[in-house]
Amino acid sequence: MTMPDEGLSPVVRVIAAMLFPFILIFSLYVILHGHLTPGGGFQGGAIGASAVVMLIVAYGARWVESKAGEESVSVLESLGGLMFVVTGLLGFLLAATFLSNFLVGEVLFGEIPTFGSNPGILNTGGTLPLLNIAVGLKVIGGLASVVLIMALGSRRDAA
Amino acid sequence: MRKIAALVFLVFVAFLLYGAYEMRDFGRPPSDMDDYIIENSQNETGANNAVTAVVFDYRGYDTLGEATVLFTAVAGVMAMFRRRDDHA
Numbered sequence: 001m002t003m004p005d006e007g008l009s010p011v012v013r014v015i016a017a018m019l020f021p022f023i024l025i026f027s028l029y030v031i032l033h034g035h036l037t038p039g040g041g042f043q044g045g046a047i048g049a050s051a052v053v054m055l056i057v058a059y060g061a062r063w064v065e066s067k068a069g070e071e072s073v074s075v076l077e078s079l080g081g082l083m084f085v086v087t088g089l090l091g092f093l094l095a096a097t098f099l100s101n102f103l104v105g106e107v108l109f110g111e112i113p114t115f116g117s118n119p120g121i122l123n124t125g126g127t128l129p130l131l132n133i134a135v136g137l138k139v140i141g142g143l144a145s146v147v148l149i150m151a152l153g154s155r156r157d158a159a
Numbered sequence: 160m161r162k163i164a165a166l167v168f169l170v171f172v173a174f175l176l177y178g179a180y181e182m183r184d185f186g187r188p189p190s191d192m193d194d195y196i197i198e199n200s201q202n203e204t205g206a207n208n209a210v211t212a213v214v215f216d217y218r219g220y221d222t223l224g225e226a227t228v229l230f231t232a233v234a235g236v237m238a239m240f241r242r243r244d245d246h247a
Contacts, residue, residue: 153240
């Protein structure tokens with residue numbers, strides 16, 4: 001059996017494909033629970049980007065590019081940045097200042113937990129979950145597109 | 160020119176050393192801000208995770224700056240590694 005031009009052996013590919021969804025789920029968990037548990041947008045985004053990097057190592061950059069080009073991945077990053085700024089500007093419009101937490105006390109994400117230790121309610125945090133999601137999108141898109149572009153640009157046949 | 164630069168550097172270093180001399184003693188918290196955040200972050204932001212409350216709420220501008228740094232890094236890498244298929 002001949003080895004493909006890029007990527008690793010079928011054993012590695014199958015294991016990487018099996019691990020990929022679980023790593024993505026863990027990444028989303030870290031992002032979405034950023035206001036309750038250790039972690040947040042940056043950390044969860046780094047985990048998600050590492051899942052994409054694992055696919056790039058196992059399958060080769062060109063295969064990953066055929067599934068999701070670096071342009072569409074970096075659109076994800078710009079979307080995250082836009083979401084962050086829009087959330088900040090909404091704080092400017094609806095409350096006093098840029099990035100002010102205008103959702104505390106509202107229906108969405110507005111519950112206020114009891115002081116001290118508590119089980120952790122997901123519907124808390126005001127704008128923090130939104131900002132976590134924005135930064136998570138940004139870090140997943142940013143790091144994944146950086147690694148993808150570098151892998152594509154440093155191929156041997158890429159003159 | 161070099162002497163002026165050296166003078167500016169020395170004045171700046173002296174300013175930093177003076178600032179370090181004026182700091183509080185080792186081990187004492189540099190401000191009462193940490194107590195304030197521990198007491199109030201859950202009520203003010205509703206987030207259990209005080210670190211996230213600081214990073215995204217009290218210090219949100221800094222996080223916006225970090226995101227901008229990431230954006231700039233991606234833009235730089237794209238500019239460097241862009242394939243030149245169009246011109247080939």
